[in-house]
Amino acid sequence: MKLTKSLFMTGLKCDKLLWININKKEILPEQSLESKHNTEQGTKVGILATKTFPDGINLNGLGYRDNLIKTKEAIEQRKPIFEAGIEIEDCFARVDILNPANEDEWDIIEVKSGTKVEPHHIPDVAFQKQIVTKAGLKIRDCYLMHINNKYIKEGDINYNDLFAIENINEKVNQFLPQVEGEIARQLDVTKLGSMPKTVICEDCNKPYTCDFKKDCWSILPEENVTQIYYNKKLGFELLEQGITQIKDIPDGTPLKYRPAQQAIQIKCAKENIIHLDKEKVNEFLDTLEYPICYFDFETYAPAVPIYDGMNAYQRIPFQYSLHIEKDDDSVEHKSFLAKDSNDPRLDLLKQLVDDLGTDGSIVVYHKSFEIGVLNELAKAYPEFEEQVQSIIERIIDLEEPFAKFHYYNPRQNGSASIKYVLPALTDISYEGMGIGNGIEAYVNFARVTYNEATQKEKEQVWEDLEKYCAQDTWAEVEIIRKLAKLSNSPIELINNILPEKFQNPSVEQIEKFNSLIFFDFEKPTDEEIEERNAYATQFIKDSKRDLEDVKLQYDNKRFHSSSYYLQQAVEKITKAYGVIFFNLSKKYVENKMSHKTPKAFIKAVREPYMQELVALFKTAEPNLKTDVTELERTINEKETELAQTNREVIEKFLQLIDTLTIKLEEQNIPGLVKGLLHQLKEGIGEYDESFDWEKLTRVFDEKFKVELLMSFISLYLLSGITYGHVSNTRYSGQDIQPEDYKEGLGIVDCTPQIIPHVQKAIDALECFMK
DNA sequence: CACTACTGTTTCTCACTGCA
DNA sequence: TGCAGTGAGAAACAGTAGTG
Structure with missing residues (x-):
C-alpha cells in the first residue's frame, strides 16, 4: 500500500475516510453525481492544460508500473511531462505537469478546474513537492494553473488565455515542514486494526461534501445542532460539548448572524411547534399581482466556454418552466427546452419575453439566481435590455x-x-x-446535448427535464397556496402552534396524562349510569335556560352577560355530550374539565373508537390538528388570545361547521355511520355494556344521521370560541374587562349567528335522550 | 465548481468634544 | 491649535445561504 496524493488529502480531512479507503473500500457509497461531474470536469481541464506545453510528453492513461518507467525516461529528456509518476518508499504522487527549469531543476504545475487558488490546494502541491524532492529531483517553483474566468471565447479556444498560472511556491514552502510528519501519522492510521471513530465536524463539508457524510451523520438526531440556520460553526461547537439536539441548546446561548431566525428555530424545536407569522406572510402574499408567473431557469455552466462571447463558467440557460396563474385560479403551463447543441440563448430569450408578458408578478425561488441569468442575457443581447429590466422588476422571491x-x-x-x-x-x-434536482438536470442535458447520444436517450432526457422543471414551478404554486391557506385558516389560531406530525405519546405519558385529566376507565355501575343520565338531562335543561338568557341579555345589550351565558350554554351542553358519548365521569366533568370545554373533545380525539370520525374531519379540513398534548397547551395558555378572536375568524369557524356538514353529507353517511357506530360500540361497550345501541342506531338511521355528528364538530369549535369568556365576562382585572364586551368584539358581533348552532346541538341531544 | 444576496461584524471616516 | 477619545453612520468584509 502506498499513500497517494488523493489519499493524503483525504487523510488531512478525515482519518475515518482514509482508513476506509485503504481497508474497507467496498463500503464506500457511489460517488455523488455532483462530485462525479466535478471529477470529470477536472480531468477534462487537466488534459486541455497540456495544450499550453506543445512539446510535452503525455503519460496519461498508463498503468502504475509503465508510468513510473516512462517517467524516468522522460526526465532524462528534460521535456515537460504530463502525469509524471514519482514514488518513494511509502508514497506515490502523480504530478500534473512537471516542467523543466534552468539547468537541472523542475517546476511542479498543478492544474485545477477552478478559477482561483484555494487554501486546500497548498497541501496538495506540498505533498507532491515532498515526494518529488525525496525522489531526487530539484524543484525550483510550484505553480497552480487554473481557469481564467475573465477569458471570453471568440472562435477557437486560446488555451494560453483560458488558463491563468500562479506561483504558490511560498505558500507551499510554508506548509512543507508539516508534510513528513503528517504522512507518518496517516500511515499509522491506515494500519489501525479497527475503523477510527466518526468525527463530525466542518471538514465533512469542506471543501466539498464528503460522499460518506450521509453514513457518518446518520448517528445525529433528526433535529440536530448542525442545522442551526446561518451558524454552522456554533453547531459544531455545541457538538463538541456533547449537545446534539437543538432542543437541548441552553437558553442564553449567544446567537449570531441571524439571531431572530435562530431563536425561532430553537423555540420550534424546544416546543415542537410550527412558527407562523400570519401578518408577515399575508403582507408577502399581498405583494403578488395577477397574473402570477411561477418561473424557473435550468442552466449549465461549463468550465470551458462552448459558445462565442461567453466566458468560463458562464451559465447557459437551456430550459425554463413557467406556470401562469390568473385570478380565476386557472393555471397555464409554458416551457422552453433547447434540443440541439446550438446556442439556445437568443431563442430562449425571445420566447421568454413573449411568455412572461408585461403584467403580473414573477415568482421565483431565490431570485439572485434568476436575476443573475437574466442580466447575463441582457448583456449578451443588449437589444433586450429594457425588456429584461422590466422582467427583473416584477420578480418576487418566494424564499423571502x-x-x-x-x-x-x-x-x-x-x-x-x-x-x-x-x-x-x-x-x-x-x-x-x-x-x-438541478444538478441531475444539467448533467443529463449536457450528456445528451454535447456528447453522442441516441435519439431514444435524448427523448427520455427531454421528457424527464420537462417533468422536473415543470414540477419545480408547480411546487411554487403549491407553496403559495399552502401559505395562503395557513395564514387565512379559521382554525389557524389553534393550528399555528401545533406540530404537523402527530406525536405518538409514550404509554407512560398517556397514563400520566390520564391520571391528571381523565376519568380512569372502569366499567360504570348501574347507579353511575343512572346518575350520568340524570346529570346529562339536568345539563340539557340548564343549557336551554342559559341560551334563553343569552337572547334576553343580548337584546338588552348586556353583552358581557350574553357572552357569559353563551359560554355557559355551550359548556353545559358539551358536558352533557361528554357524559353520554365520551364516557366522562361526573367527577371529571366537575373537577377537571371545569369551564375548559374543549377538554371533552381532546379526550374524544384520543380515543381509538373516535379515530374514524377524526379522519372524517380531516378530509374536510386537512389542517385540523389532533395532537392532544398540544391542544391541551393551547387551551391552557392561549385562553385570552382565543377570547379576543375577531369577528372574521369566528365567522370562518362557523362557516367551517357548514363546510363540514356538507362534506359529511357528501360522504355516504349511512355507511360511514354504521362503521362508526360499530367502532363506537366496541369502544364504549368495553366500559359500558348497558349502553342502548339499538336506540343509538335507530336514532342515527331515522333523522339524526348528520345532526349528532355535526353537533360534535360544532361543539368542538363553539367550545373553542366561547370557553375563554367565562372569567373575563364576570371579573374585572382580567385581560378583557366586562365593560370591553361591546359591539366590535368578535364574540359579541357573532352571538346571533352562534345561537342557532347551540340550539341545534341541544335539540339533537335532547331528541337522542328521549 | 460558479455565481449573487443578505446580514451581522468590523473597520473606517468624520464631525464633534474636552482638554492641553 | 492640535490631539485623543467618542460615537454615529457609511463602507468594506466575512460568512452563510441559496441557485444551477
Missing part, C-alpha cells in the same frame, strides 16, 4: 418568507431551501423522478 422565518416548520431542518420547504409544506416529492 422562509428566509425570514415568517413560516418555519422543524421539518425544514433549519433550511429555507425549496428542497426542504416543499416537503415540509406539501406532499409533493421528487422521489421516483428521472431527474430529481
